[in-house]
Amino acid sequence: MAVSRGSHFFINPGPTNIPDRVLRAMDRGAIDFNGAQFRAIAEECFAGLKRVFKTEQTILAYAASGHGAWEAALVNLFSPGDKLLVVESGFFSLNWGMRGESFGLEVETLPNDWRTAADPAKLESRLRDDRAHSIKAVLVVHNETSTGVVNDIAALRRAIDAARHPALFLVDTISSLASMDFRMDEWGVDVVVAGSQKGLMLPTGMAFTGISARAIGATAEAKLPRVYWDWRRLLGGTSQSVWNGTAPVHFFYGLQEALRMLEEEGLDEVFARHHRLAEATRRAVRAWRQNDGPEIYAIDRRAQSDSITAVQLPEGYDADKTRQVCLDKLNVSLGGGLDRLRGRIIRIGHLGDLNEPMILGAIAAVEMALELTGVPHGRGGVQAAMDYLVSEE
Ligand SMILES: Cc1ncc(COP(=O)(O)O)c(C=O)c1O
Known part of the structure; x- marks a missing residue:
């Protein structure tokens, strides 16, 4: 190992x-x-x-x-x-x-x-x-x-x-x-x-x-x-x-x-932090979506979760392979698809004890893993996430 x-x-x-x-x-x-x-x-x-x-x-x-x-x-x-x-x-x-x-x-x-x-x-x-x-x-x-x-x-x-x-x-x-x-x-x-x-x-x-x-x-x-x-x-x-x-x-x-x-943080601030990190993740996925790349599984924006984003890979690409590369090469562990979504999605968990650099690191790793596994995607997901986070400061 x-x-x-x-x-x-x-x-x-x-x-x-x-x-x-x-x-x-x-x-x-x-x-x-x-x-x-x-x-x-x-x-x-x-x-x-x-x-x-x-x-x-x-x-x-x-x-x-x-x-x-x-x-x-x-x-x-x-x-x-x-x-x-x-x-x-x-x-x-x-x-x-x-x-x-x-x-x-x-x-x-x-x-x-x-x-x-x-x-x-x-x-x-x-x-x-x-x-x-x-x-x-x-x-x-x-x-x-x-x-x-x-x-x-x-x-x-x-x-x-x-x-x-x-x-x-x-x-x-x-x-x-x-x-x-x-x-x-x-x-x-x-x-x-x-x-x-x-x-x-x-x-x-x-x-x-x-x-x-x-x-x-x-x-x-x-x-x-x-x-x-x-x-x-x-x-x-x-x-x-x-x-x-x-x-x-x-x-x-x-x-x-x-x-x-x-x-100490205050529940409202806890929820606001989760929303910020979730939205940063969504901005990244929307950037990857260009060139028929991955998309957010939840269609309706109002129903998109602030604790987990499921990212659906384009047809014909194995999400578990991309996840495995992320783990083996970059030491980043992500969630996989369950039941009928097995191999179809990557689940990015942005809940609990997490901050901006941690989510940016995770997004960067997913973007690299998409590249490493040849999944078509738009570039600049990390930049889109950073731009959003800066605008929220
Ligand atoms: C929404 C939801 N319900 C139930 C469960 C089952 O909980 P546990 O795995 O702790 O038994 C999970 C686990 O992830 C969950 O996400």
Whole structure:
């Protein structure tokens, strides 16, 4: 294996770069998770998470990847045969729905092209047709990490309300939370699914659910079997009081530091920084687009994600080959296409602990890799990104 020097550029859409401050905060001995010291750290973390979720309601945490929070949301709310409506946006939306099927739930997909945001009018119309209110919940991914398309959660909530439908509203924020604005209470979201390894800048392995009072009410009726995820067991007052097993103390050390960092920067500035870096990336891709080069996969500009840009290569060119050259020759790691997009796209993750020189380095590496793998493209992507960033100063 070739030896490489200098920083490894990790530009994946999750996991993301872990700030040194978070790593240092985790570099400590264990403490008793039943003791007062841990309780104080956990309380600070749950209070901070509420500010990030923008909720006054309940947040529960699990030692798990995001898949755990997906599953927790399903098993705590539904009974075999219940019907879910999954708003299609890409690989992750369908995958969440498939998990429901595995539990014996009936899953209907509201079909959508992966390159555009979900249409609230279509959701409203489907819910209006469901006069018997057989649909128990609407499931949406806020930021579809597999495509770089953002769904408008407030507009989808308005669609549910306009149809006067009682379905619970479940939203996956795994690649949007702490990178893009999200408002659990204002947008009437009943369950928020989140993970540690993206905007929260932690290692993978901790997952969260924000749970509305209505969802807590619904859990009493749910008949799906559950033990580890059982909200009834985990809940005590307004925050998690009991762990199923040992609490992940080191994650809490890291989370405490990450939340402090987010608050020092200010959430609005965090979102503005993500927007700047995303827009710089988009300017670069638009420059490459000349000469029938690569293009941004998300078609509608308003739905282009501030945490990940999917770049579609021209027909006949292997995106995985370009990605591999980027890694092998330039030590820059990028995300690849999932499912039907395998080999078709490169995913540039611009979320978490990232700044201007880091994204410019990544863009330069992609531009070089396009050249090295003979992919037709316009030149000057890095220049276009720099010009934009300078104009924003
Ligand atoms: C939108 C979305 N949902 C769910 C998941 C699954 O989360 P995890 O890989 O942490 O289990 C991911 C992972 O990238 C994701 O991006």
